Amino acid sequence: MTEIASNAHGELTTRLLAGLPGSAVVEDPAVLAAYRNDMAGFCESGDPAVLVFPTTVEQVRHVLRTATELRVPVVPQGARTGLSGGANAVPGCILLSLVKMDRILELDRVNRLAEVEPGVVNAVLSRAAEEVGLAYPPDPSSWESCTIGGNIGTGAGGLCCVKYGVTSEYVLGLDVVLADGRLLRTGRRTAKGVAGYDLTRLFVGSEGTLGVVVGATLALRPKPAPQLALAAEFPSTEAACAAVNAVVEAGFTPSLMELMDAVVVRAVNRLGQMGLPESTRALLLVAFDGPERQREVQRVAELCRAAGATEAVPADDQAESDLLLAARRLALPALETLGTTMIDDVAVPRSRLAEMLDGVARIAERCGVLIGVVSHAGDGNTHPVVAFDAKDPEQAQRAQRSFDEIMALGLELGGTVTGEHGVGLLKKEWLARELGPVGVEVQRQMKSLFDPLGILNPGKLF
Amino acid sequence: MTEIASNAHGELTTRLLAGLPGSAVVEDPAVLAAYRNDMAGFCESGDPAVLVFPTTVEQVRHVLRTATELRVPVVPQGARTGLSGGANAVPGCILLSLVKMDRILELDRVNRLAEVEPGVVNAVLSRAAEEVGLAYPPDPSSWESCTIGGNIGTGAGGLCCVKYGVTSEYVLGLDVVLADGRLLRTGRRTAKGVAGYDLTRLFVGSEGTLGVVVGATLALRPKPAPQLALAAEFPSTEAACAAVNAVVEAGFTPSLMELMDAVVVRAVNRLGQMGLPESTRALLLVAFDGPERQREVQRVAELCRAAGATEAVPADDQAESDLLLAARRLALPALETLGTTMIDDVAVPRSRLAEMLDGVARIAERCGVLIGVVSHAGDGNTHPVVAFDAKDPEQAQRAQRSFDEIMALGLELGGTVTGEHGVGLLKKEWLARELGPVGVEVQRQMKSLFDPLGILNPGKLF
Numbered sequence: 031m032t033e034i035a036s037n038a039h040g041e042l043t044t045r046l047l048a049g050l051p052g053s054a055v056v057e058d059p060a061v062l063a064a065y066r067n068d069m070a071g072f073c074e075s076g077d078p079a080v081l082v083f084p085t086t087v088e089q090v091r092h093v094l095r096t097a098t099e100l101r102v103p104v105v106p107q108g109a110r111t112g113l114s115g116g117a118n119a120v121p122g123c124i125l126l127s128l129v130k131m132d133r134i135l136e137l138d139r140v141n142r143l144a145e146v147e148p149g150v151v152n153a154v155l156s157r158a159a160e161e162v163g164l165a166y167p168p169d170p171s172s173w174e175s176c177t178i179g180g181n182i183g184t185g186a187g188g189l190c191c192v193k194y195g196v197t198s199e200y201v202l203g204l205d206v207v208l209a210d211g212r213l214l215r216t217g218r219r220t221a222k223g224v225a226g227y228d229l230t231r232l233f234v235g236s237e238g239t240l241g242v243v244v245g246a247t248l249a250l251r252p253k254p255a256p257q258l259a260l261a262a263e264f265p266s267t268e269a270a271c272a273a274v275n276a277v278v279e280a281g282f283t284p285s286l287m288e289l290m291d292a293v294v295v296r297a298v299n300r301l302g303q304m305g306l307p308e309s310t311r312a313l314l315l316v317a318f319d320g321p322e323r324q325r326e327v328q329r330v331a332e333l334c335r336a337a338g339a340t341e342a343v344p345a346d347d348q349a350e351s352d353l354l355l356a357a358r359r360l361a362l363p364a365l366e367t368l369g370t371t372m373i374d375d376v377a378v379p380r381s382r383l384a385e386m387l388d389g390v391a392r393i394a395e396r397c398g399v400l401i402g403v404v405s406h407a408g409d410g411n412t413h414p415v416v417a418f419d420a421k422d423p424e425q426a427q428r429a430q431r432s433f434d435e436i437m438a439l440g441l442e443l444g445g446t447v448t449g450e451h452g453v454g455l456l457k458k459e460w461l462a463r464e465l466g467p468v469g470v471e472v473q474r475q476m477k478s479l480f481d482p483l484g485i486l487n488p489g490k491l492f
Numbered sequence: 493m494t495e496i497a498s499n500a501h502g503e504l505t506t507r508l509l510a511g512l513p514g515s516a517v518v519e520d521p522a523v524l525a526a527y528r529n530d531m532a533g534f535c536e537s538g539d540p541a542v543l544v545f546p547t548t549v550e551q552v553r554h555v556l557r558t559a560t561e562l563r564v565p566v567v568p569q570g571a572r573t574g575l576s577g578g579a580n581a582v583p584g585c586i587l588l589s590l591v592k593m594d595r596i597l598e599l600d601r602v603n604r605l606a607e608v609e610p611g612v613v614n615a616v617l618s619r620a621a622e623e624v625g626l627a628y629p630p631d632p633s634s635w636e637s638c639t640i641g642g643n644i645g646t647g648a649g650g651l652c653c654v655k656y657g658v659t660s661e662y663v664l665g666l667d668v669v670l671a672d673g674r675l676l677r678t679g680r681r682t683a684k685g686v687a688g689y690d691l692t693r694l695f696v697g698s699e700g701t702l703g704v705v706v707g708a709t710l711a712l713r714p715k716p717a718p719q720l721a722l723a724a725e726f727p728s729t730e731a732a733c734a735a736v737n738a739v740v741e742a743g744f745t746p747s748l749m750e751l752m753d754a755v756v757v758r759a760v761n762r763l764g765q766m767g768l769p770e771s772t773r774a775l776l777l778v779a780f781d782g783p784e785r786q787r788e789v790q791r792v793a794e795l796c797r798a799a800g801a802t803e804a805v806p807a808d809d810q811a812e813s814d815l816l817l818a819a820r821r822l823a824l825p826a827l828e829t830l831g832t833t834m835i836d837d838v839a840v841p842r843s844r845l846a847e848m849l850d851g852v853a854r855i856a857e858r859c860g861v862l863i864g865v866v867s868h869a870g871d872g873n874t875h876p877v878v879a880f881d882a883k884d885p886e887q888a889q890r891a892q893r894s895f896d897e898i899m900a901l902g903l904e905l906g907g908t909v910t911g912e913h914g915v916g917l918l919k920k921e922w923l924a925r926e927l928g929p930v931g932v933e934v935q936r937q938m939k940s941l942f943d944p945l946g947i948l949n950p951g952k953l954f
Binding site: 138139140141142163184185187191192196198199208212213214215216218219220221222223224225226227228229231232234235236240251252253275278279281282283320321322377378379380381406408409410411444445446447448449450451452453457461464465466468469472473475476479480491 | 604625674675686691697740741906914927928934937941
């Protein structure tokens, strides 16, 4: 593939320029270098042949037709905030950046939907929806910069999922350019519809390996009330997880239920002077955004105390609540100050969260690395963040080993190796372990069906 | 296919009996005749070769392996309450009834999920979930008899969808026996997960054409409070639909929002002595099940009056509320007393509901047939029910024409030809119109991938 692409390089650019303006085709090596990776650590990338910034569906179709004719790989990119290497360049590829297709085409209050191009930034859509009294819930950590197209490609989640679900719940229909340039419309603009196979959800989370999303019909929801949070300190992860389960068993559906371990709490304090209690072993944040939220945080505080919390304090007011949520948003940046980080993304059944967290602590000890864990506890979705000195090869190796052991533990506990970040390059081997032989076989057939020449983001997922 | 199957008949039974007990293999022509159709009108069915009732996954695998070896078509069946002919026998087929795989294997309160076999009846699961404080929301009209496997096959909806969504929202993972007998596990038991392509949702709504579902992991929700309803009478469908849109625009999310036209109201009164107001042109039922439901029904009543309702009365108490909902549940049985019925299932964007309903009235007039419409108004999902005298061929032809014109109108209004009943045999031509050439091409390829020999419910969907 590389060789063909190199040989065809001059021709490739010429052919691309037949359907794209000169400003949309970039060959400057410095720019190419800047676009070759997403935010995943420890994932290889190859030298791209060219970077294109189409602004219309027709231009994307031209890119794909050209790629098919010349057998050149295509790597679709959004804001490259991904954490699995899914947007990393492969040798000789066309980097297909969708960031300039960034229009919100429609916001419809009665039908509660939006029509958007893939390059719209998540926060831009969220704010536009809010202005008309609606909300687009999926809120990955990178929401201020990540794109809807990238969210669709990875099946992104966020803090809201425990109540509002993940990206796939909000994608009603898609416009997809197929490998050969054909344009496929999937799904619908109606609230319900079962006409034919659900191809929409097949593309969500497919990481650019089946087609290129050039438009999306998204469901919106009524804008909820501001979240009211409580913070509870626990002397052990077991007690904190028991509280999580007690809250769920009692029938509550919080809008957020996040757990930070002691490493995370200290890192957040250091970065943000947040004044979080450093004596705690596990800090649980629970929030509600429904009409009964005052009563709900009080009752959940009681449940936390019953489960062993040393403190369980509902926020006094909205400002204090916002501060708690801001502390949680600092978790990843704070952990990044501790060294080079690898962020894992293992989800287990909620009931097994304590086993997962204890297991991660044991793995950290065994491998001699620092691991801070922040969890979407309500979803059983943990993000163990391994922090290490990348200049020390032996330590880096131990970090890698711990990362793998965490995924093995997740599978043992009936979980998945990726709750919301995707497989990309980082977890290819682990995907195969999770799916098993029949699963892999069927998934590979699916890939071949949509991409018989293997030009769409090759080497990712499988 | 027919010929091969007939020739192989003796061999087919012999081979089936090698992996199934004698009691699970039925050849009695009277029984076969009773199982050859679902509840759709005007859909052909062929003579099945044999009917099997497996009780284990291994037995289903044996049936599929046998079918593959002998090239015999397989038609999976649940309770056969479908309305599109999707479960109808094709000539020489094995009717594969899953109704005896009817165990609830697990109900898990902490993880809010159920593991079930496909033959579990919807109402049985719903009640079992309620007993542990949970709910399985999807509630098709046939919920007292339809099976979860059938619900998954058709992507069933119901009255609750306006707040709680359709079946696909509740299917986390599936065990599927593929055409050649391989067992595929899709999805997960975790709240979130993006490991590989979403095959789970591909099988939901695939009407037995891609594989046979033999197990499902279903998400449950906390049991909501009992619904509190209000009824509003409108002098026109326009006014009623304006009220529906006003309720949505005001940010409400009712747990039910159903619209019955004058034909339906009269039929319900006649069947159930319900005392509904026969002077109304459109009767809107709106219900809430959240903690603020008392206040919500009052405010929605005001919105209804502002939109032109002549009456808008919240139920005085739970009993009155239950009675209103019971009246709605009577709509289809009541319409069936008016003649032979064909029930359509067209969903349009909510904002275009009034155009759809007016159009249906015009079609009824033009074709000279009686059409009563009951709508899941909150979802824009209409069920125009054409009632006619099947003994009058000319009238039957006009009924058929009106049915087609309704679907054409739905597509014109940006809708879908099936919101929740599926395509089956009834809407094959219409599916092609809705999907367009590229859509059909891709969907057919998908079918070939899973069923290269074309033995899985052949002739359905396409």
